[in-house]
Amino acid sequence: MEAARGHGRAVSAAARIASTLYRAAAAPASARFTRALRDPAAAQAAILRRILHENRDTEFGRAHGFGDVRTAADFRARVPVRDFAELQGWIGRACDGEPNALTAAPVRFVEPSGGTSGLSKEVPYTQRLLDEFSAATMPWIADMLRSRPALRGGQAYWAVSPPSRRRERTAGGVPVGMEHDSDYFPPLVRALLDRSLGVPRAVSRIPDLAACRRVTLRALLAMPDLAMISVWSPSFLTLLAGALDEEWDALLSEMESGRLSAALAPELRTELERALPARPEAAARLRRRFGRRPPEDLGALWPRLALISCWADGHAARALDGMRRRFPRVEVQGKGLLATEGVVSIPLFRAEAPVAAVTSHYLEFLPDGDADAAFGVHELEPGATYEVVLTTGGGLYRYRLKDRVRVEGRLERTPTLRFVGRADRASDLAGEKLTPELVEHVLARAAAETGIHPPFALLAPEWGEPPRYRLYAEASPDDARALAAAAERILLDAHHYGLCRALGQLNSIEGVAVTDGERVYERVCTARGQRAGSIKPPALDAGTEWARVFDVPQATEVG
Known part of the structure; x- marks a missing residue:
């Protein structure tokens, strides 16, 4: 029993240290974002200049005269708004590893996403695009740790990228997909976040979904100081809770023995069992308190759980009720609009709706989908609805994201944006994005x-x-x-x-x-x-x- 308490104290201490170091590492990005809130037009102009300068000698840049662009109006005159299908030729060349096609920087990997007329598409990721994601995600996490002190000393569960059937490399040899959702962060920050994670990263390598869920639950049950959960769809967490109901007794037996019953490759089994050692005292304590079934209110399992981060707008709002039934006392923070192609907004506790991510990509907004009437982020009108257009360091120039947002208000001079649906008449119950x-x-x-x-x-x-x-x-x-x-x-x-x-x-x-x-x-x-x-x-x-x-x-x- 004393060994278990000692382990818990050590984990909490490591999490506190990691959160302190994270806030220090995120301070420059947070300060830049705070300054940009007061002058979003200047922040956005600087991003556009940087993207055009870095990529002026690419094939796309030369074809569209990047070197002669001086203003946003010049950019709009030279580069038309395009969707994925219209950019597919350029994107395909970049994803196949052709140098200098879309970006001067090489493509590090491609990330699968949904398609429209085809079954799938792949988005090229450069280091600059990852840096742009970090420019939004770091201020978001820093704001969570600053605004909710209960998160600082506890562990976190970040949903791993779930198993899916996909090729490992493109035809040109570029890797396909990131391993873990924390891979959006820089290496140092990722290492700090990993110190607070209770679910091993190796879980993302489990090919079978049922086994992946089972090992995830086994890890979570050994985390009495779980303070934060981050998933995408609320239904993901509801289904995880359902699996806990079904596997409760077997999971406690695994905690007692330290052995995993899921079908796993030998090397992966060894790695996971080393990361998830036996916790017989914890298993006995759970049996004594809850008997043969977990509680309906899963907050009783994790009394320090203070926050769940998940989608909360659009169709996802309908899935919140099922999740809240299992976590009725836990605060829910809706995620901003983060797509495979880029990040549009981030949630901050001092804002009633997610705030435009003005230090990440260059953002434009189309009223009524009119590609000839694009507005900059500083020109948006409260109450109006717009379609989002992105220009990113990953080589998407004036890319029609086909997501629609409503301007709810402003934080400083920067608009707050709520996702209201797709512009392409898509149906999206749980993230499937059918068009x-x-x-x-x-x-x-x-x-x-x-x-x-x-x-x-x-x-x-x-x-x-x-x-x-x-x-x-x-x-x-x-x-x-x-x-x-x-x-x-x-x-x-x-x-x-x-x-x-x-x-x-x-x-x-x-x-x-x-x-x-x-x-x-x-x-x-x-x-x-x-x-x-x-x-x-x-x-x-x-x-x-x-x-x-x-x-x-x-x-x-x-x-």
């Missing part, structure tokens, strides 16, 4: 594979535990199921959808046979206020009324 173009592509492939060509086919979301998509097809029940199964197989290759399915955050697609699909769709759209003559049924509709409209109780599930 009409992607679904159109998927359904065409599914029809070609199955030989089933219904006159009407519509994919739409349906909330549940977990949520899922339903494919409403004007076909026989068997054909509707077969088409849905084919669409599911194809969508599993789309990075974000496959990830959400692997994590259990989405259920499989359900096929639903319907009649008079186009007529019913037209009736619903006219009730929404659309003109009947302009209605064309899309492959995807983000509305959630279709189960009621098509009388889904008659449906038969896939699988």
